[in-house]
Amino acid sequence: MKFSAIFRYLLFAACWLPVAGWTQPAGDPLRQVVEEYLRAQTQGFPGKVSYRVEPLGARRLARCDAFEPFQPAGAAPWGRTTVGVRCLGPASWTVYVQVRISVLAAYLVAARPLAVGHVIGQGDFIAREGDLGALPATVLMDGAQALGRTVRIGVAAGQPLRADQLTIPWAVRQGQTVKTISRGAGFSVSSEGKALHNAQEGQIVQVRTPSGQTVSGIARSGGIVEMNR
Numbered sequence: 001m002k003f004s005a006i007f008r009y010l011l012f013a014a015c016w017l018p019v020a021g022w023t024q025p026a027g028d029p030l031r032q033v034v035e036e037y038l039r040a041q042t043q044g045f046p047g048k049v050s051y052r053v054e055p056l057g058a059r060r061l062a063r064c065d066a067f068e069p070f071q072p073a074g075a076a077p078w079g080r081t082t083v084g085v086r087c088l089g090p091a092s093w094t095v096y097v098q099v100r101i102s103v104l105a106a107y108l109v110a111a112r113p114l115a116v117g118h119v120i121g122q123g124d125f126i127a128r129e130g131d132l133g134a135l136p137a138t139v140l141m142d143g144a145q146a147l148g149r150t151v152r153i154g155v156a157a158g159q160p161l162r163a164d165q166l167t168i169p170w171a172v173r174q175g176q177t178v179k180t181i182s183r184g185a186g187f188s189v190s191s192e193g194k195a196l197h198n199a200q201e202g203q204i205v206q207v208r209t210p211s212g213q214t215v216s217g218i219a220r221s222g223g224i225v226e227m228n229r
Helices: 003-015 030-041
Strands: 022-024 048-053 059-061 064-070 079-090 094-110 125-131 170-172 177-184 187-195 204-208 214-220 224-228
Touching: 030 048, 030 064, 030 079, 030 094, 170 214, 177 204
Parallel strands: 177 224
Antiparallel strands: 022 059, 048 094, 064 079, 079 094, 094 125, 177 187, 187 204, 204 214, 214 224
16 A cells, blocks of 8 residues: 555544544634623623633643533623633533623713712712723712712712712611601501611611600601501
């Protein structure tokens, strides 16, 4: 048998040998799985979204016919984060890929210094555009999320406005004289009492009546406690 014929025979035979594993080339197919997953996951994000998959390098992985991408618990929705990929068969392995998700969108910054205890008004913030991935996860993007809230951590002018810097104001304060309204089928009775603790809008609050009885109701703004029957 000539040398060329022997070479063709060996090459044909090699194609039919079972493959125990392969060196995963960057971007095929692992990168494609990650990129498709990112496209689907970022569709509902605000603003303009872009992402970059970190170089995967050469990975020695057993053959895989079905992939399951996922984001590990606690991973950031954007910025520098991680995407995991599980092999569902015939092998069983999991790899983690580093990605960088940029979200160019408008967010809120303080228009002036905001002191602790200040109630946020319309003129206290302005919108600025930037990469949300480079900002704290709690940054606010909608003015409705800030209006009427109380500053609990001072904010310098020009600094991003974050949810953890603000608190919902008390609808009812401990020791405050409140108006209790009891409603039923076809009637409404109002009285007064003392709030026994602080409560925000919609929270349950206990009230001591002039007779010394303790009742519970739902705190409403303006020092009102609703007690439906």
